[in-house]
Amino acid sequence: MAKKFMYINRKPPYGTIYALEALEVVLIGAAFDQDVSLAFIGDGVYQLTKAQNTDAIGQKNFSPVYSALGDYEVTKVYIEKESLEERGLTLDDLQHLVWEDEDEDWAEKDSIRLVSRAELADVLDEQNVILSF
Amino acid sequence: MTMLHTVNESPFETKTFESCVGLAKKGSTILLIEDGVYAATTGNSAADMIKNASDINFCVLGPDAQARGIEGKLAEGIKVVDYEGFVDLVVEHDSVQAWL
Numbered sequence: 736m737a738k739k740f741m742y743i744n745r746k747p748p749y750g751t752i753y754a755l756e757a758l759e760v761v762l763i764g765a766a767f768d769q770d771v772s773l774a775f776i777g778d779g780v781y782q783l784t785k786a787q788n789t790d791a792i793g794q795k796n797f798s799p800v801y802s803a804l805g806d807y808e809v810t811k812v813y814i815e816k817e818s819l820e821e822r823g824l825t826l827d828d829l830q831h832l833v834w835e836d837e838d839e840d841w842a843e844k845d846s847i848r849l850v851s852r853a854e855l856a857d858v859l860d861e862q863n864v865i866l867s868f
Numbered sequence: 869m870t871m872l873h874t875v876n877e878s879p880f881e882t883k884t885f886e887s888c889v890g891l892a893k894k895g896s897t898i899l900l901i902e903d904g905v906y907a908a909t910t911g912n913s914a915a916d917m918i919k920n921a922s923d924i925n926f927c928v929l930g931p932d933a934q935a936r937g938i939e940g941k942l943a944e945g946i947k948v949v950d951y952e953g954f955v956d957l958v959v960e961h962d963s964v965q966a967w968l
Contacts, residue, residue, distance in 0.1 A: 823915065
């Protein structure tokens with residue numbers, strides 16, 4: 736039986752290796768046909784900002800990889816509303832992530848679910864495995 | 869004496885930025901680098917700290933802001949410098965305090 740896996744992303748990209756490593760683990764985990772969700776809370780919401788350009792810091796810009804999550808059947812990306820607001824951000828500042836629904840003639844659907852802290856607590860409560868980065 | 873302070877941590881993860889602003893004297897410069905650059909964006913609590921510290925110069929390292937996709941969201945009055953500008957700041961000030 737598939738287990739429910741939740742990967743919690745709490746750190747901004749580039750300053751530490753956590754964000755990139757979490758993404759690698761998610762993509763590996765997705766290959767094992769589990770029910771995978773991602774949550775972005777705290778500074779983790781910065782991982783999804785648009786217009787990242789790392790040319791001048793000599794690091795790989797891994798932000799385009801998030802848009803491939805849908806192809807790996809990772810279709811549930813939770814963003815904590817309070818974390819965005821505390822940072823002066825809105826969903827418009829973040830990438831628009833989508834997935835294609837095989838059961839509905841490959842209709843394109845939003846992956847991002849904007850949730851309150853209380854709603855996210857309920858989602859976490861449903862998980863079998865939680866991995867925090 | 870003028871001092872250049874560098875802060876490399878997000879103001880939402882640690883109190884480093886707040887401590888730095890509290891201890892920086894008039895006429896000194898705070899250069900935000902790495903994850904520290906998030907303090908320079910508009911519409912958050914750190915932005916108020918910057919606004920209230922009008923006698924301190926705030927700078928952001930451009931390459932770090934660009935990498936994080938926030939260059940278009942920097943608060944008013946924040947000067948963007950490149951790596952050469954970083955070196956110039958070090959030369960212009962009497963001492964450097966790196967808030968690690």
